[in-house]
Each structure stands twice: as C-alpha cells, then as structure tokens.
Amino acid sequence: QAQLVQSGGGLVQAGGSLRLSCSVSGRTFSSYVLGWFRQAPGKEREFVAVISSNGGSTNYADSVKGRFTISRDNVKNMVYVQMNSLEPEDTAVYYCAAGERTKFRFVFDYYSDRKYDYWGQGTQVTVSS
Numbered sequence: 001q002a003q004l005v006q007s008g009g010g011l012v013q014a015g016g017s018l019r020l021s022c023s024v025s026g027r028t029f030s031s032y033v034l035g036w037f038r039q040a041p042g043k044e045r046e047f048v049a050v051i052s053s054n055g056g057s058t059n060y061a062d063s064v065k066g067r068f069t070i071s072r073d074n075v076k077n078m079v080y081v082q083m084n085s086l087e088p089e090d091t092a093v094y095y096c097a098a099g100e101r102t103k104f105r106f107v108f109d110y111y112s113d114r115k116y117d118y119w120g121q122g123t124q125v126t127v128s129s
Helices: 107-111
Strands: 004-007 010-013 018-024 032-039 046-051 058-060 068-073 078-083 092-100 123-128
Touching: 004 092, 018 032, 018 092, 018 123, 032 068, 032 078, 046 068, 046 078, 046 107, 058 068, 078 092
Parallel strands: 010 123
Antiparallel strands: 004 018, 018 078, 032 046, 032 092, 046 058, 068 078, 092 123
8 A cells, every 4th residue: 555645736827847746655665656647627637757666767748748857766755747848738636646567568558547556635736828
C-alpha cells in the first residue's frame, strides 16, 4: 500500500511556471513507476508525464513536451513536475500516480491510468490568459 499526498498548484498567468510535488509513502518507493495525469472540466483524465522506477527514463504527452519536466527523488520519496510556459489549456486538476513497475510491459502502458494503483488527492492548476 502507498499513500500519495500532493502539494503545489494554484493560479498563474499564461507564460508562468509552477511546480507540483507529490510525497509517496510506503516501503517500495523505488519499485514504482510514477506518473502525472490531469483532468480538465468536462474532459476525461489524460496522461501528462511519467518517470521510470529508477528515474532513468521519462516520457511526456505531446501537449507538454518541452515545457514540463518530471523528476523523482528516491531518497525523499518524492515526485515532481516542473511546469513552464504554462498555457490556459493546461488548466486542470492534476494527479500524481504510482504503479508497480512489473505492471508496465509496453510503452503504451505508461499512458493508461488503469495501470496505476495509487493516486494523489488532486490539485487545481489554473492558468489565466
């Protein structure tokens, strides 16, 4: 079992930056693939970014590539997403998620929220134009 607690988020003007943090409790942090997802009003939850269990590999949605950076700290049991050059279209509730690395066999597994077992509480990010 793991518990994820998010912090960060808020209101920012277009072009600004925010960093979201997510603390992951549990004894097997280093075995988790960690991801960020988001859900805008009236839309389905969508993949944003993912980082492998050892931090050696990352992947991003095309819509955020080059603007967002995911990272993890396997000592502090934290995962982050640094969001730069924010756009109004980035407005959403953001969720961090963790899944056992053995569940991810193919690249497209990383994009599926069904592969993740544990979720943060969500945090609102609002980007004004």
